[in-house]
Amino acid sequence: MMISLIRFLKILLINILIFITLIFLVEIFFGYWFDKDNLGPYMREHRMKKNLYQLKTDEKNYNYTYKRNYYGFRGEELNLNEIKIILIGGSTADERYKPEEFTIVGLLNKKLRENDINFKIVNAGIEGQSTIGHISNFKFWFPKLKNFSPEYIIFYVGINDSLKNIKNINNYDSSDGWILNPSSSDSFNDNIKSRSIIYDYIRKIKHKYYSGNEAKRIIYDMSYKKKNNKYLNFEEKISFFNVEKILKKNRDRISYYLNSIDKLALLSKELGSIPIFINQEASQENIQEKLLVLNISLIKHCKKKNYNCIDLAKKIRPNKNYWWDGIHTTEYGSNDIANLIFPELKNFLIKK
Secondary structure (H helix, E strand, C coil): CCCHHHHEEEEEEEEHHHHHHHHHHHHHHHHCCCCCCCCEEEEEHHCCCCCCEEEEEECCCEEEEEECCCCCEEEECCCCHHCCEEECHHHHHHCCCCCHHHCHHHHHHHHHHHHHCCEEECCCCCCCCCHHHHHHHHHHHHHCCCCCCCEEEEEECCCCHHCCCHHHHHHHHHHCCCCCCCHHHHCCCCCCCCHHHHHHHHHHHHHHHHHHCCCCCCCHHHHHHCCCCCCCCHHHHHHHHHHHHHHHHHHHHHHHHHHHHHHHHHHHCCCCCCEEEEEECCCCCHHHHHHHHHHHHHHHHHHHCEEEEHHHHHHHCCCCCCCCEEEEEEEEHHHHHHHHHHHHHHHHHHCC
């Protein structure tokens, strides 16, 4: 009896060792351990995501699935060499709180189709990112994507830069928008997971077939969250603020912002892309002064540097239904923004 048990344990141990060896060989020969283009610990928070949401509005409730694909872009899987335009921004570009067809990107794509313009904008927005995070995308994300060279990169910027504490601006880098998990242990685990072919394959299967947990559906209720903040349009702000004084007061913030804009323009051109900058607006009173000086400075800088820019802030004429929290737009606000952006965007594309 004892001999039989020992023999069984030996056979079991040998099989376990063979199995471990096979796993090791598969990982070494087929995994991404030595792949310089592997994302490693970066973008783990923004790849292969599938979350259930519900949008509540005054008129209707919408159940939808928020998806980010294998490469980190919002939406379905796609071939990188087919991407011609991407839109980069923060949560106001990502707009995960709305179905894709109600987002600025979704609405612009609808207009492109209606005008028989053979382009589709891919949403590369990441919650929380300012221009510092956008620069990090060119360092940690885009270089890892083979055959990725969009013709245009649209930067929808301003709000998150008006919120940044510029005293610590050099310490953000990859933590801006959680491109890299700030926890060193989590970052280490993410690095291991992203390089494993087996884990990657299992995750792909789950992402493709997993429909989500209905019990964890997240609800965004815009039917009551809309804030009726006092909003001044561009002309009213020019009259209300002492523009020369607030430009001088915020010169450090303006300097860092325009320096970031120049870096983004250069990085875009190095990627073979034409940059287009669009400024932003919000109704939160605590950032209106900072956002105004950034918007004014961006347009002046665009003219000086001959960048393609759209002065959205000068065009917006919102009502109380425009924003649901003072920063993020409702379906009405996003639709109006798409309408305001499209004519100039169309001209840029037609010129090309």
